[in-house]
Amino acid sequence: MLNINEMVIAHIASAISIFSIRQNDNTLPKNISMIDFILKTMPEDLKPNVTIDLVDSVFSYISATRIDT
Numbered sequence: 001m002l003n004i005n006e007m008v009i010a011h012i013a014s015a016i017s018i019f020s021i022r023q024n025d026n027t028l029p030k031n032i033s034m035i036d037f038i039l040k041t042m043p044e045d046l047k048p049n050v051t052i053d054l055v056d057s058v059f060s061y062i063s064a065t066r067i068d069t
Contacts, residue, residue, distance in 0.1 A: 016059055018037075
């Protein structure tokens, strides 16, 4: 079973991926930032564990390991 921190990281990573896909497809609501998207999709019980530093860390990791196809 994942602990709270692991669940938050998994959700952030997933939300970043979905945000990027939807941004490329132009299917995002107007004027929504990645942070807003993450927070709107985050389950309420996990929101208190989300920090901007954690989002930045996950985003940096994803960006550094992304393979362009």
